[in-house]
Amino acid sequence: MNRRVIAIAILCIGFAALAFGLSLGQHEIVRSWLQVFSDAYAPYFPQPLPP
Amino acid sequence: MSENDIEIPEETERFWVRIGRVFTRWKKILLEKSRPHKTLHYWVKKAFDELLAIHIIRFVVQLIAFLLLFYAGIVFVLGYDPLFSTIFSGVAYLIPIFGYIPMPFDMPQGIAQGTATGYFDMIQFIGQAGVFPYIAVGVIFIVPILVGRSFCGWICPFGFVQDLCSLTPIRTRYPSKNTDRQLSRIKYIILFITLFMVAWVGSWTFLGIEQGLVTTLGAFGTAFWAVLSPSGTFFVILPYLWIFGIISPILTQWNPLPIFWEPLMWIRIIFLAIIICIALFIRRPYCRWICPVGAMMGLVGQFSFLTVSRSATECLGPTCDRQRCKTACPVGIDVMERPFGKIYSPDCILCLDCVAKCGQDAIKVEYG
Numbered sequence: 118m119n120r121r122v123i124a125i126a127i128l129c130i131g132f133a134a135l136a137f138g139l140s141l142g143q144h145e146i147v148r149s150w151l152q153v154f155s156d157a158y159a160p161y162f163p164q165p166l167p168p
Numbered sequence: 169m170s171e172n173d174i175e176i177p178e179e180t181e182r183f184w185v186r187i188g189r190v191f192t193r194w195k196k197i198l199l200e201k202s203r204p205h206k207t208l209h210y211w212v213k214k215a216f217d218e219l220l221a222i223h224i225i226r227f228v229v230q231l232i233a234f235l236l237l238f239y240a241g242i243v244f245v246l247g248y249d250p251l252f253s254t255i256f257s258g259v260a261y262l263i264p265i266f267g268y269i270p271m272p273f274d275m276p277q278g279i280a281q282g283t284a285t286g287y288f289d290m291i292q293f294i295g296q297a298g299v300f301p302y303i304a305v306g307v308i309f310i311v312p313i314l315v316g317r318s319f320c321g322w323i324c325p326f327g328f329v330q331d332l333c334s335l336t337p338i339r340t341r342y343p344s345k346n347t348d349r350q351l352s353r354i355k356y357i358i359l360f361i362t363l364f365m366v367a368w369v370g371s372w373t374f375l376g377i378e379q380g381l382v383t384t385l386g387a388f389g390t391a392f393w394a395v396l397s398p399s400g401t402f403f404v405i406l407p408y409l410w411i412f413g414i415i416s417p418i419l420t421q422w423n424p425l426p427i428f429w430e431p432l433m434w435i436r437i438i439f440l441a442i443i444i445c446i447a448l449f450i451r452r453p454y455c456r457w458i459c460p461v462g463a464m465m466g467l468v469g470q471f472s473f474l475t476v477s478r479s480a481t482e483c484l485g486p487t488c489d490r491q492r493c494k495t496a497c498p499v500g501i502d503v504m505e506r507p508f509g510k511i512y513s514p515d516c517i518l519c520l521d522c523v524a525k526c527g528q529d530a531i532k533v534e535y536g
Contacts, residue, residue: 120512124313124471131309138302143294 183223183335190221222524226321230328237325237403288461292391295366298373312469320455320462321498321519326399327455331498333447340495341449348500351457352515358393359460365392387432393460395432398440405436451498456515466514474535476516476523480508483530492525503531510534 287304294301311319320327334340343351369389372378382389394400446453455462485504493503499515503522506513523531 120471124473127309127468127471128313131306131313133306134302134309135306138304138306141302143299143301143303 182337183227190224222520226519229322230325230331233323234325234328238407288464289391289394289397292362292366292394296369296373296389296391298370298378300370308464309468312465313472314474316469316472316474316518317462317465317514317516318474318518320459320465321517324399324455326402327452327517329402329444330447330452330454333444334451334498336448338449340451342495342500343450345500345502348456354457355459355463358458359463362393362460396436396439398436398443398454401436401440405433451500452517455517456499462517463514466516469516470512470514474518474533475510475512476503476518476520477510477532477534478503478506478508479530479532482528483508483526484528488528492527493522493531496522496525 287301287307290304291301291308294304365385365388369378369381369385369392372381378389387395443454443458488504491504497503497516498519498521499517501511501513501515501522503511518533520533523533
């Protein structure tokens with residue numbers, strides 16, 4: 118199959134996935150993802166000592 | 169070739185040598201400044217030829233990306249960002265699309281996460297949390313088709329670290345093609361295992377039966393590859409060790425490092441150290457053999473609109489007396505062995521080193 122056809126097909130799938138994700142409101146998940154990321158690294162960070 | 173061009177010896181073809189030669193050349197040009205035939209057009213053209221050389225532009229872009237991510241790592245470790253968060257968040261929200269999709273300057277704590285490779289981490293974190301990451305998958309499909317793996321060659325800060333390693337005086341080694349081919353499979357294996365784990369943990373989380381599995385997997389239950397990624401080690405763990413392991417105890421007499429006894433942290437640091445050591449004598453070993461992000465972007469990016477092509481009319485082939493393109497590629501692609509026309513390779517990071525080094529102007533960038 119022509120490479121350009123495959124490229125355009127992949128591009129269409131990508132834009133469809135992006136649009137679908139946005140319509141589902143996944144950008145809010147993406148925004149909160151940093152928090153998930155922080156939680157995953159939480160053991161690496163020191164807990165402040167009690168005063 | 170004009171009289172001002174300087175032939176760089178093959179053995180000493182290192183970046184800083186080139187920088188030195190650029191300065192030497194400019195000095196020579198400035199000394200000749202009084203000659204009457206040097207018009208303004210001549211000087212402008214010289215400036216563009218010299219200062220906008222591909223390798224200098226790429227170096228500057230990589231340096232900016234590196235500094236941004238290094239700063240982001242510091243911010244992440246400190247837990248606050250005194251400088252950029254206020255300024256850039258305000259600017260970002262003026263443009264609607266940036267309000268929806270995290271961009272590098274929108275999320276100073278997640279500069280890497282605002283890029284294509286950050287979306288691979290998002291696939292892991294969000295996928296293993298039981299949600300199909302449509303946006304991340306979309307970006308991973310779109311970006312490599314539009315610009316190939318140019319992210320790897322121009323932006324990736326860990327690629328830049330490896331490039332810096334290869335600038336040391338240690339002689340560059342070139343692994344045999346068979347070795348290179350065998351080792352290249354590692355990155356696809358890692359990619360497959362990572363995506364399998366995302367699907368496995370994600371589906372169990374979706375069904376609500378993940379507790380035992382996630383407990384068993386430990387840190388890998390949250391994001392399989394992200395907890396091993398040497399980029400994360402370099403830009404997060406090492407700043408952490410510097411700030412809380414050395415500076416903070418000196419300043420505050422605080423004993424903040426129970427993490428020193430975490431085996432995973434030492435595994436990460438040893439892994440990073442091994443890669444850095446290999447990068448001293450082999451160019452971009454992580455990118456060509458291990459990186460699952462590069463593997464995934466390469467699988468999609470081999471259909472990219474943006475490619476490098478070898479001209480059948482201008483390339484001298486085996487009769488070329490320089491053949492710099494044979495050793496120019498940091499990921500080991502032998503341009504001379506490729507057929508004429510567009511070069512489709514999942515390993516090409518579009519660094520354009522081959523374009524810059526071809527003395528015949530036979531290698532060009534094409535789009536479409």
